[in-house]
Amino acid sequence: MKAWIAILSLKLIMVEVALAAPQINMDYVRAIKTGGDTTVFFKGESVQAFRNPAANLSEDDIRRHLSGDALFERNFSDDTNRFEYGLGPVFNNTSCNACHSKDGRGALPVIPFNQEWVQLKQNEAVFLRISIEDGIQRPKNAQNKWGAPVPVPGFSDQLFHLGSMGVREDIPGSGQAQVWMKYEKSTFTYPDGEVVNLRKPLFKVTGAYDEYFDSVTGQTRSRLYENDVKMGARIGTPMIGLGLLEAIKESDILALAARDLSDEGVSGKPNYVIDIEKVLANNPYPVSMGRFGLKNNTPSVMHQSLGALRGDIGVTNYAFPDESIVGTILYDIFKNGRTLPMGVEAPREVADDIVFYSQTLAVPSRRNVDEAEVVRGAELFHQVSCTSCHQPSYVTGPHQIAAFSNQKIYPYTDMLLHDMGDGLADGRQDFDATGREWKTRPLWGIGQTQTINPRAGFLHDGRARTIEEAILWHGGEGEYSKNKFTRLPKADRTALIHFIKSL
Amino acid sequence: MKALKMMLAAFAFVGATAQAATNQEIINHVSYNVILATYNDLAGATAKLKSAVDTLAANPNQANLDQAQAAWRAARIPWESSEAFLFGPVDSLGIDPLLDTWPLNKLDLDAVLASNRTITTDFVRALGTNLQGFHTIEYLLFGEGKTSNTKAVSAFTAKQFEYLKATSALLAEHTAYLAHSWSTNYDPENPSAPGYVTVISKPGFDNPFYSSDRAVMEEFIQGMMGIVDEVANGKMSDPMGADIGSANMALVESPFAWNSLNDFTNNVRSVYSIYTGHYRSSKGPGVKALVEKVNPALAAQVEQDILNCMQLIQAIRPANGGDFGQAIFTQDGRARTQAAIDALNALHTKLESEVLPTLDM
Numbered sequence: 001m002k003a004w005i006a007i008l009s010l011k012l013i014m015v016e017v018a019l020a021a022p023q024i025n026m027d028y029v030r031a032i033k034t035g036g037d038t039t040v041f042f043k044g045e046s047v048q049a050f051r052n053p054a055a056n057l058s059e060d061d062i063r064r065h066l067s068g069d070a071l072f073e074r075n076f077s078d079d080t081n082r083f084e085y086g087l088g089p090v091f092n093n094t095s096c097n098a099c100h101s102k103d104g105r106g107a108l109p110v111i112p113f114n115q116e117w118v119q120l121k122q123n124e125a126v127f128l129r130i131s132i133e134d135g136i137q138r139p140k141n142a143q144n145k146w147g148a149p150v151p152v153p154g155f156s157d158q159l160f161h162l163g164s165m166g167v168r169e170d171i172p173g174s175g176q177a178q179v180w181m182k183y184e185k186s187t188f189t190y191p192d193g194e195v196v197n198l199r200k201p202l203f204k205v206t207g208a209y210d211e212y213f214d215s216v217t218g219q220t221r222s223r224l225y226e227n228d229v230k231m232g233a234r235i236g237t238p239m240i241g242l243g244l245l246e247a248i249k250e251s252d253i254l255a256l257a258a259r260d261l262s263d264e265g266v267s268g269k270p271n272y273v274i275d276i277e278k279v280l281a282n283n284p285y286p287v288s289m290g291r292f293g294l295k296n297n298t299p300s301v302m303h304q305s306l307g308a309l310r311g312d313i314g315v316t317n318y319a320f321p322d323e324s325i326v327g328t329i330l331y332d333i334f335k336n337g338r339t340l341p342m343g344v345e346a347p348r349e350v351a352d353d354i355v356f357y358s359q360t361l362a363v364p365s366r367r368n369v370d371e372a373e374v375v376r377g378a379e380l381f382h383q384v385s386c387t388s389c390h391q392p393s394y395v396t397g398p399h400q401i402a403a404f405s406n407q408k409i410y411p412y413t414d415m416l417l418h419d420m421g422d423g424l425a426d427g428r429q430d431f432d433a434t435g436r437e438w439k440t441r442p443l444w445g446i447g448q449t450q451t452i453n454p455r456a457g458f459l460h461d462g463r464a465r466t467i468e469e470a471i472l473w474h475g476g477e478g479e480y481s482k483n484k485f486t487r488l489p490k491a492d493r494t495a496l497i498h499f500i501k502s503l
Numbered sequence: 504m505k506a507l508k509m510m511l512a513a514f515a516f517v518g519a520t521a522q523a524a525t526n527q528e529i530i531n532h533v534s535y536n537v538i539l540a541t542y543n544d545l546a547g548a549t550a551k552l553k554s555a556v557d558t559l560a561a562n563p564n565q566a567n568l569d570q571a572q573a574a575w576r577a578a579r580i581p582w583e584s585s586e587a588f589l590f591g592p593v594d595s596l597g598i599d600p601l602l603d604t605w606p607l608n609k610l611d612l613d614a615v616l617a618s619n620r621t622i623t624t625d626f627v628r629a630l631g632t633n634l635q636g637f638h639t640i641e642y643l644l645f646g647e648g649k650t651s652n653t654k655a656v657s658a659f660t661a662k663q664f665e666y667l668k669a670t671s672a673l674l675a676e677h678t679a680y681l682a683h684s685w686s687t688n689y690d691p692e693n694p695s696a697p698g699y700v701t702v703i704s705k706p707g708f709d710n711p712f713y714s715s716d717r718a719v720m721e722e723f724i725q726g727m728m729g730i731v732d733e734v735a736n737g738k739m740s741d742p743m744g745a746d747i748g749s750a751n752m753a754l755v756e757s758p759f760a761w762n763s764l765n766d767f768t769n770n771v772r773s774v775y776s777i778y779t780g781h782y783r784s785s786k787g788p789g790v791k792a793l794v795e796k797v798n799p800a801l802a803a804q805v806e807q808d809i810l811n812c813m814q815l816i817q818a819i820r821p822a823n824g825g826d827f828g829q830a831i832f833t834q835d836g837r838a839r840t841q842a843a844i845d846a847l848n849a850l851h852t853k854l855e856s857e858v859l860p861t862l863d864m
Contacts, residue, residue, distance in 0.1 A: 450712065
């Protein structure tokens with residue numbers, strides 16, 4: 001009954017917002033203050049571009065931000081005698097900063113040219129999401145964990161390739177399994193004959209902790225190696241402007257979802273996901289609209305950050321108090337004979353300061369907005385319909401951090417899921433997101449990405465070395481725009497990329 | 504007569520710098536004669552450390568231990584003197600954490616040393632970054648560091664020698680790779696990529712990272728600002744805590760060898776090198792030459808401020824022995840630390856609000 005009411009009221013909202021169909025405001029072409037009054041300004045190019053607090057924070061807020069900053073860079077440890085205790089027992093990295101290099105994007109591991117596979121070690125910015133995938137979309141109820149991915153038995157929904165000492169006596173330093181990566185190379189040829197080299201990372205897993213030799217089939221087996229297990233790589237994403245994305249009005253996002261863009265083959269949809277704040281408040285229907293994560297699978301910066309603190313680094317906190325591998329045999333083996341400290345590892349204020357920091361990193365201003373090439377590129381951006389998904393602007397609604405309320409911002413995302421085609425698909429459902437759907441990435445700050453980290457890669461798994469490569473990977477709902485882009489004369493393609501680099 | 508000569512020399516010197524090096528001349532000198540030279544020195548010093556460790560393991564006596572400890576201290580100098588330029592391959596190839604993660608994970612290191620495992624370079628390579636690099640070697644060579652920074656040769660176990668050899672070999676390997684990436688090939692995925700020194704010293708439209716000489720100059724200044732901030736508000740402030748009760752020895756960098764104050768001084772020395780273009784015997788134009796064109800008084804003042812910060816850091820050293828890790832547990836040591844932090848923060852402000860803007864004047 002309750003669910004019925006929820007659906008009904010949702011439909012009413014959709015009807016209401018459909019009336020106010022959003023238009024593309026072309027003021028984005030020359031807009032400089034990308035994050036409204038939160039914007040920070042740089043004259044040149046700098047590795048510090050993403051490392052600043054929002055410009056309009058109060059002094060108290062700045063102090064909190066700086067306290068979170070130190071925590072974000074902290075190397076957590078599994079040594080109980082150490083101040084920054086809490087790492088592990090399994091993890092993907094030892095600090096937030098290690099995946100979000102200088103608060104920007106991560107890079108895929110280096111594969112020397114004379115080598116095929118490389119093993120993911122410590123300090124790589126990429127990890128694998130894993131789940132059991134049978135293609136069936138389940139109803140959203142408590143029994144089905146409100147549509148959450150089905151964890152791999154004996155593992156979870158994230159593969160932890162690193163482990164504290166003592167987790168794997170057989171392979172010290174490893175976690176649940178070892179992960180390897182290589183590239184599949186391909187080329188794209190423009191209608192005008194220009195060729196671009198593309199690469200896609202492929203992963204294989206070895207040394208799973210439950211691995212055994214099956215003498216009947218003559219195969220090495222693990223639950224992880226079964227065919228119904230799907231894996232998808234995720235790379236560390238930029239940390240800027242997250243509080244502002246949180247402040248975008250839900251009605252504005254739903255209005256974008258309600259547009260009819262069928263001529264372009266575009267149909268953005270929201271994701272509805274578990275909301276840990278509602279769970280903590282004992283809300284019987286703990287589901288909210290997703291805004292963060294590459295498939296919009298978390299609803300808030302708090303949920304996303306504290307989930308990552310426990311997941312990626314293994315530091316338990318008030319929102320996620322259990323170790324990530326509780327209930328698996330690996331944990332039982334690890335526990336055996338050890339006295340484990342009781343209680344959560346990150347004190348409340350540590351957890352909250354990390355969340356606050358993650359909300360309050362500033363977006364840098366646009367650059368070179370008056371260059372003719374950039375202006376022309378901005379107009380082409382709209383002409384080839386990039387703006388259909390990369391919605392340029394919003395005016396934010398209220399936010400608990402006053403600095404983010406009522407700001408005119410230019411994030412270039414509709415905050416919605418889109419089918420991006422086979423080339424990018426990871427085959428994994430995540431709540432309402434299918435194995436082919438991804439959230440539109442915000443483009444603000446993107447032009448500074450490789451100033452901050454020269455090897456940083458674009459798209460969910462960091463495969464694209466350039467903005468051009470990222471555009472060429474667009475398939476599915478992105479196909480229409482990509483085709484329009486590829487048919488542009490070279491000079492126009494360059495101008496369009498110039499515009500994106502000015503963001 | 505002598506005074507006249509000196510005056511002439513002084514004029515000649517001022518004339519030479521006031522002749523005003525261009526951005527491109529500054530970039531060239533700093534890239535080749537400061538940055539690349541530092542990384543070459545680092546690779547050489549860690550190779551010496553490796554062989555000193557091998558000698559000690561083969562023949563454990565006091566003289567060989569002294570030499571290995573001296574080699575560790577010597578290798579710290581170029582590394583800490585490189586921290587004003589933590590950009591390029593040291594960052595993008597993930598080399599920094601392999602060399603210099605701290606604090607060390609003593610718990611796990613002790614567990615490995617107590618086990619029956621065979622310690623090889625590949626074994627250590629597979630372990631976390633907080634189980635290898637400078638500080639692992641430091642702990643093994645100098646001991647606990649709480650009340651003294653000496654360790655008896657008799658205290659070494661066979662396992663410790665194995666671990667020392669493996670981790671020193673890795674340190675030398677990683678620093679050689681770093682020097683190679685600057686001199687010869689910055690991108691191991693692309694054999695035809697040049698050394699990073701070629702890339703950074705030739706900014707322009709076709710440069711993948713730096714579209715203008717202004718961008719490289721900003722990288723230099725931001726690099727200086729970054730380490731000044733890090734020394735003041737990370738390396739010194741974090742272990743110092745709000746009061747003596749919250750001071751934390753476990754957060755001190757280089758606490759075992761009592762080398763922290765030298766580390767911090769060399770960090771600031773790297774700022775001096777980028778600023779003046781002086782590295783070892785090499786003297787050439789640095790960022791100062793740019794500032795001089797706009798404001799000679801500011802240019803000289805900043806140089807003085809950098810030197811002053813180095814002196815204030817050295818002044819933290821307790822008179823009755825010990826280093827930074829001991830000083831933060833005394834009231835007067837904390838006061839001297841605060842004076843250095845304040846001076847560094849003032850320098851940071853000056854770099855940000857006065858030096859950086861000269862780029863656009």
